[in-house]
Amino acid sequence: MKQSQIFFPTLKEVPTEAQIPSHKLMLRAGLVRQLGAGIFSYLPLGYRIAKKVMNIIREEMDAIGGQEFHLPALNPIEIWEQTGRVEAMGDVLFHIKNREGLVLAPTHEEIITFHARQHIHSYRDLPQIWYQIQTKFRNEPRPKSGVLRGRQFTMKDSYSLDATREGLDASYEKHASAYRNIYSRSGLKFFVVGASSGAMGGSASQEFMVESPYGEDTCAVCDSCGYAANIEVASSALSAAERIADNNSTEEFATPGARSINDLINGYNIPEERCAKSVVYIVDSKPVLILMRGNDELNEAKLQSALKAVNLRPAEAAELLEITGANAGSIGPVGLKTPALIIADNLLRDANGMVSGTNRDGFHIRNIDFNRDFTVSSFHDLRMARAGEQCSNDCGNALRVVNAIEVGHIFKLGTKYSSALGATFLDENGTENPIIMGSYGIGVERIIACFIEQNHDDKGIFWSPAIAPYHVHILGLNIKKSEITREVSEKLAQQCAEAGLEVLYDDRDESPGVKFNDADLLGLPVQVIAGERNIKDGKIELKIRATGERKTVEIDKAIDEIRDILRI
RNA sequence: CGGGGCGUAGCGCAGCCCGGUUAGCGCGCCUGCCUUGGGAGCAGGAGGUCGCGAGUUCGAAUCUCGCCGCCCCGACCA
DSSP, X not given: OBGGGSOOOOOSSOOTTOOSHHHHHHHHTTSEEEEETTEEEEOHHHHHHHHHHHHHHHHHHXXXXXXXXXXXXXXXXXXXXXXXXXXXXXXXXXEOSSSTTEEEOSOOHHHHHHHHHHHOOBGGGOOEEEEEEEEEEOOOSSOBTGGGBOSEEEEEEEEEEESSHHHHHHHHHHHHHHHHHHHHHHTOOOEEEEOOOGGGOOSOEEEEEEEOTTOSEEEXXXXXXXXXXXXXXXXXXXXXXXXXSOOOOOEEEEOTTOOSHHHHHHHHXXXXXXXXXXXXXXXXXXXXXXEEETTOOBOHHHHHHHTTOSXXXXXXXXXXXXXXXXXXXXXXXXXXXXXXXXXXXXXXXXXXXXXXXXXXXXXXXXEEOTTTSSXXXXXXXXXXXXXXXXXXXXXXXXXXXXXXXXXXEEEXXXXXXXXXXXXXXXXXXXXXXXXXXXXXXXXXXXXXXXXXXXXXXXXXXXXXXXXXXXXXXXXXXXXXXXXXXXXXXXXXXXXXXXXXXOEEEEOOSOOHHHHHHHHHHHTOSEEEEEOHHHHTTTEEEEEETTTOOEEEEEGGGHHHHHHHHHTO
């Protein structure tokens, strides 16, 4: 393809709206243009990349028996009402204004289930894997970070339909493996985390994550053994507070002005591990006092799952006083004004010699024995794992806590949607059962943006051959003046094409500097620099974009050399 | 939805406080000359509802009010 003939508007300056590298480079390299907040047009080169990513996804989905659908974006609202998701999605769901009863599909569980209900009636019809690669609409309250969080985006969604739990497990595993292939083939460095099952009510769920400072999720990762978990469920290897020999009876002491654990540590010379921090939450309308060791931070997601709670929030100041008899800073498990459920972090199991508030402002109490002085109704892992703590897999490595971008999510749904919509089948015994479903998503734009985040420098992108818009960039230098350069460039372009390589040939009447910079910006894997001074010696220069490595080779050997570099 | 910032040529910005020539600058664009291995040079030129609407004023890019849009932080994110 001749560059002079394609629409490829590069930008020397960065539009102000772009903040993160992928967004800046996608705009500068002429891949996308923004139409509104969270709304992007794909320009020809950007769309070529998207199509390559979608094709990788398609191949891997087909390989596990997936069947591609094309589903409507316009959905009757009734079906969404039947599953309760009009309310659940709230403002995120786009409603059509001038046509009653239509919404824009933010995902397609309902529609898939609808078709399953129409036609799947027997266990003999199962299993099925149905997928689509299409535009989804979500009225994000705050679109951000370029294409990473948009109001309209492309998603591969697949749904597994199974007759048995074992069948679901198998479908889920197929997806897990397909997803690994998809990200690996795309060239992404990723990791997989177990996710909290959240409000969807399903069972297992895993997220495919890409580490990035711009990610909205936080994960703990171990570089040694590969452990990775969403911070909501991450744990680390810390030993519990050991019992100490002195086990005197409890004793109040005055701690004027001490309101934090650090005040106790610094002002009263109490070791951090002998401090028990108390926090009070209102969990499903009931007060719960939670004890954490030292300065450990309570992890609300863990609390929620430990108590199987629906709603929880920290108690307000007035409630604290009402429940405990004291204000924040002097609260503790002993001598509560009102009885409350008391739970504690695992690290405090059997602890003694502990210091905590005594529910009287300005006083604390020492020598608390968790087995003697009050009743802990249960112990749980409730603490937020921290960077630097040891990996809980016994590998001895320090955990890192990183931000990450979710590029995929696989989820065992169960029968939520099939039950709600009456999608049932008859099993071998003639018994009617709801179809057991799984749901599996991949954000296409996120793969592209994450790839750029991981593969760029200050000059531009470097694509992997698998998703590059073209494989080879031939830069014909001064071809207007140098007939021989033009001839060699064109011949090479033709030979590349004949060899099955996708070529972009920069035949523009631009100065070499402009071509070099545009080529580095777009970042095709291999640049062929055709300049007269090498061509006179029968040679041509190749540059590998990612490494900057250059080699001068015989013109005749260029194609082989390029194929070798690309390994295709 | 709360807080902050911004909106002037295709892009990046100045001008606005303190109202007053013909609204500037850089890049890009067009024409010509020249140049050609890392975003050249010279000369000439085109391009503007100063986000929109009201108001104040002899006079508004500039002051006031309302609205819209975009970006960032927070809340939210099946």
